[in-house]
Amino acid sequence: MSPPRLTGALRSFSNVSKKDDFTEQLYDLKTKRLKRRELFAREGLTWHKIVHFCSEHQDKAQQQAASQELKSILLAAKQIVGDEHGQEAIESAAVFLFETFHNKDHVGTEETRTIKQMFGPFPSSAAEASCAAVAKLVAQLGDSHVEDFVQTHCSRHNPQRGSAFGRNIAFSYESYTLDPLEDLPNSGIHEDNVNLDF
Amino acid sequence: MACARVPLDEQQVTERDAAGRERTLPALHPHRMEGRCFVPYKPPPDDGCSPAEVEEFLELARFITEDLDWLLSLPHDKFWCQVVFDESLQRCLDSYLHQAPRGLDFAALPSSPAVADIQRSLHRTVFLTFLRMATYKESKDNFITPSVFGEIVYENFLFDIPKMMDLCVLFGKGNSQLVHKMIENIFTQQPSYYRDLDETVPTVLQVFDTILEKCGLQCDGATAMEPLKLNAHQQRTAMTMSLQELVDIILYLCDSTSTIYAFLDIFPAACSTFHSHSFLSRLTSFYETTVPDLEKAVKKRNFDDKRRQEDLWKRLSHSCRKMIETCHLLLHHTCLQPILEGGENTQTFAEELLQHFTSFLPEKRFLSDYDEQFPIADDISLLQQALPLIDETRTSYLLEGVQSAWDSTGRRKQHS
Numbered sequence: 001m002s003p004p005r006l007t008g009a010l011r012s013f014s015n016v017s018k019k020d021d022f023t024e025q026l027y028d029l030k031t032k033r034l035k036r037r038e039l040f041a042r043e044g045l046t047w048h049k050i051v052h053f054c055s056e057h058q059d060k061a062q063q064q065a066a067s068q069e070l071k072s073i074l075l076a077a078k079q080i081v082g083d084e085h086g087q088e089a090i091e092s093a094a095v096f097l098f099e100t101f102h103n104k105d106h107v108g109t110e111e112t113r114t115i116k117q118m119f120g121p122f123p124s125s126a127a128e129a130s131c132a133a134v135a136k137l138v139a140q141l142g143d144s145h146v147e148d149f150v151q152t153h154c155s156r157h158n159p160q161r162g163s164a165f166g167r168n169i170a171f172s173y174e175s176y177t178l179d180p181l182e183d184l185p186n187s188g189i190h191e192d193n194v195n196l197d198f
Numbered sequence: 199m200a201c202a203r204v205p206l207d208e209q210q211v212t213e214r215d216a217a218g219r220e221r222t223l224p225a226l227h228p229h230r231m232e233g234r235c236f237v238p239y240k241p242p243p244d245d246g247c248s249p250a251e252v253e254e255f256l257e258l259a260r261f262i263t264e265d266l267d268w269l270l271s272l273p274h275d276k277f278w279c280q281v282v283f284d285e286s287l288q289r290c291l292d293s294y295l296h297q298a299p300r301g302l303d304f305a306a307l308p309s310s311p312a313v314a315d316i317q318r319s320l321h322r323t324v325f326l327t328f329l330r331m332a333t334y335k336e337s338k339d340n341f342i343t344p345s346v347f348g349e350i351v352y353e354n355f356l357f358d359i360p361k362m363m364d365l366c367v368l369f370g371k372g373n374s375q376l377v378h379k380m381i382e383n384i385f386t387q388q389p390s391y392y393r394d395l396d397e398t399v400p401t402v403l404q405v406f407d408t409i410l411e412k413c414g415l416q417c418d419g420a421t422a423m424e425p426l427k428l429n430a431h432q433q434r435t436a437m438t439m440s441l442q443e444l445v446d447i448i449l450y451l452c453d454s455t456s457t458i459y460a461f462l463d464i465f466p467a468a469c470s471t472f473h474s475h476s477f478l479s480r481l482t483s484f485y486e487t488t489v490p491d492l493e494k495a496v497k498k499r500n501f502d503d504k505r506r507q508e509d510l511w512k513r514l515s516h517s518c519r520k521m522i523e524t525c526h527l528l529l530h531h532t533c534l535q536p537i538l539e540g541g542e543n544t545q546t547f548a549e550e551l552l553q554h555f556t557s558f559l560p561e562k563r564f565l566s567d568y569d570e571q572f573p574i575a576d577d578i579s580l581l582q583q584a585l586p587l588i589d590e591t592r593t594s595y596l597l598e599g600v601q602s603a604w605d606s607t608g609r610r611k612q613h614s
Contacts (some may be wrong), residue, residue, distance in 0.1 A: 002241055002297045004446055005305070006454035007360040011296070014401040016394040018355035020289060027235045027286055027296055029254070031465070032261055035235040117257055164271040165336070168325035172372025173318060175301030176456055180515035184508050185497070 032122055037081075037089065040096060045153040047074075047091035050098055054137060055150050062140055069133040073097055076130035080115065080122040090092070093119065097127075101134035102146050207346040223289055225275045226350075229284040232276075233322040236265050236290035241297045242308045244315055252310060259316040262290060265324040265466060270330065274340035281331055282354050294324050295364035301371070302456055302511070325369050332380035332385065346387035348499055357384050358396045359391065366460040371571050374464055381465045395468055399475040401455055403440055406484045412439070412447055413486050436495035443509065451492075452513040455520035464526045469531035478528050479557055485521050489514070491603070518567060526572045528552060533575065537584050551577070555596050565603040570611070574600050 002008075010015045027035070054066045077093035096118060099109055115122055121155045138146045223229060237258060243251040246572035256545035269280055274608040279285060308314045308361070330336075334347035342350070351357050362381050370377045385391050390611070414433040438443060462469055492514055538542050555574060558565045568574070578593050602613055 003453060004450040005296065006294060006402065006450075006457045007364050009405050010360040010363070010398055010401055013404065014359070014398045016398055017358045017360055018288075020292070027237050027259060029237065029261070032235050032237050033232070036261075038236075093530050096499075117260060151559040164267065165277070165330045166270060169329070169376075170324065170393055171322045171325060173321065174372030175370045177301045178368060178459060178516045181519045181571075182515055185509035 030120070032120060034120055037092060042093035045095050045099060047095050048154060050095060054141065057141060057145070066137055066140060069137045070094075072133035073130050076126040076133070079126035080119050080130075094130075097130040098134055099150060101131045102138055102150050103143070104131065105135060107131050115197070164167065204342040205341055205346070206278060207343050207350075208277065208304060211275070218492075219374070220483065225412055226278055226282060226298070228279070228417065230276065230279040231283040234265055234268070234280070234286070234550065235285065236284065236286040237261050238289050238293040238533050239297055239320075240293075241299055242313050245309050249574060252313060256312060256316055257286070259320050263316065263320050263323050265290075266320075266327050270323070270326055274336055277330065278342070278350075281356060282380075283348060288354075288356070291324065293360065294320070294370065297551070298324075298368060300367055300453070300456070301392060302452060302513075326338065328365060329376060329380060332383055332424065333343055334383070334582075344387050348384075351384060352388045352390055357391075359394050362465075363393075363457050363461045366464040367457045370460050370464045376513050378464050382467070385465070385467065390470060395471045399472055399477065402454075402458065403475065403477070403480055405450075406480065408489060409447055410484065412443070413491055426428075436491045441501075442500070443497070444492075447505075448492065448496070451488075451517045455517040455524065459520040459524045459527070462524060462531075466531045469528050473528055473532045478525055478554060481521055481525060482558060482564045483559045485518070485564040485567075489518055490563060515575060520573070522564075522568050522571050529577075534580070536579065544585065548588065551581065552592060556599075559596075559599040559603070562603040562606045566607045566609060569600050569604070 001077045011125075031175075051070060054070060055063050057170065058066060073094045074090060077097055078090045080097075081089050100114055102109075104111060107124070111131070115127055206225050210227050212221050212222045213228070213230070215221050217230075239262060240254050240255065240258060244261075251306075265287075269277060272280065299317075308317060331351070334344055335341035363386070365377055365380070412434075413436040434443075436447075436591055462472065493511075496507060496514055498508050499507075529551065533547045533554070537549045539549070555577075558568065566573075575597060578596065581588055582593070
């Protein structure tokens with residue numbers, strides 16, 4: 001909890017601020033995760049494009065193997081988002097897993113964090129399974145080929161639309177700190193602690 | 199994309215709606231805002247909290263940082279649509295200003311490196327967002343008509359007086375020039391903020407009265423307005439109130455004095471508004487009445503945790519410094535500076551300065567503390583140089599009064 005603040009009193013008792021009801025929270029973490037998923041689903045890469053990409057560059061035998069891996073990714077995605085969500089949400093999660101693991105050989109801390117941030121708590125076995133399936137797909141298709149495909153379609157890797165404001169502004173983290181006039185006088189603090197046990 | 203060389207507030211854009219139909223809208227229009235769901239900020243958890251609480255904070259802070267990075271990367275027109283119309287963004291920014299840890303807080307720096315890293319990153323991103331919001335001209339192509347900018351920020355509460363005070367105390371120390379430019383720009387384009395400031399100062403004074411009341415020290419207003427209750431002697435004092443109450447009062451005092459000082463230091467143009475509410479005399483009298491009582495309570499009360507006692511003392515002593523520095527800022531900008539600039543009313547300002555110093559004479563504790571930080575003899579010497587005809591009897595009387603204040607506090611002057 002924040003300590004009592006002057007500006008808190010000014011917000012409450014003066015008439016110069018917007019009166020918001022801060023007890024009513026607009027969005028919590030769960031709502032935010034759902035919103036992020038929705039935004040992700042609207043962006044560049046789709047499951048359909050991934051399936052097409054995996055099939056167009058391979059012969060029939062390879063296509064069968066790829067199809068198996070794609071199914072594994074979908075299954076893992078289903079386990080991560082939960083059964084109650086429709087096919088669209090599952091495919092969007094599968095795209096997310098493909099993007100996350102296309103250049104990774106194991107599920108590291110960063111990947112765990114990224115998935116958790118998008119979907120909340122998830123079974124680690126599903127992440128392992130999707131990571132392994134993506135790795136097999138990438139091995140068949142070729143690293144650079146997949147990287148080019150992802151870079152072309154995926155907005156997550158190109159988040160900057162033009163240059164971000166303030167990129168070149170020198171920012172200082174220095175902040176006001178305690179600057180007392182004097183230390184607590186010894187007479188006050190230590191007189192209670194004088195050892196009288198002669 | 200909106201068209202160039204026309205202020206944003208006059209631009210029209212043609213876009214396709216969700217159904218694919220073309221429509222023409224003002225560039226600043228709520229339909230052009232994106233639903234992003236900014237989450238409100240909460241401060242980092244205390245040391246010793248559960249890993250789940252740490253994880254929750256990290257997730258929250260990453261969401262906000264990611265969203266603000268996205269916001270800062272938007273083109274000028276889209277940025278302003280979001281800022282003006284997205285209520286969740288305004289709440290997110292306001293929650294950060296209000297709740298972000300100050301350098302003065304108990305646990306300002308989180309001990310977890312991950313928490314500290316994300317907090318730093320968020321701190322910078324929030325600052326840049328406010329900086330962009332305070333800028334009406336980003337480039338020759340991207341700008342808003344200054345008067346319209348003034349209306350937009352004011353009518354939509356993008357900035358208000360408490361927010362500007364928070365900005366000063368959070369970012370002013372290391373970025374004083376930028377924060378000064380931001381606030382000066384806002385006040386220049388929207389003079390109504392001076393009226394708001396004028397309405398805010400009585401509430402600031404009320405905060406000091408509240409502290410006086412909580413310490414069982416009558417303030418002038420209360421004495422004049424209400425008869426004293428018969429059981430008033432049973433009122434709690436700094437010595438008898440609960441320890442937690444004492445801690446809260448000192449924390450409140452520390453935050454209030456630091457915030458006022460930071461605001462006036464960054465934006466000295468506000469000094470005249472504070473001055474017009476007799477802030478100086480109210481603050482000196484508050485100092486004289488409250489500081490000795492609180493000092494005594496911190497020294498004499500029994501603390502199980504001696505580190506807490508030392509910390510409270512530091513906060514109280516820091517508050518004293520900030521009150522003295524605030525008084526000096528007020529005197530400097532309302533009296534001394536005009537005298538040094540040598541304008542038309544030099545004599546009037548000199549008279550006012552001497553009157554202020556004279557009014558300090560009964561506040562012996564305050565006077566000696568002030569004199570220690572900002573020797574009054576130096577200011578009087580400056581006055582004598584600027585106005586050689588100044589009444590010497592009066593200045594001698596003042597200097598004797600200062601010496602008498604030192605004598606009465608039983609302390610010895612450090613400077614010559």
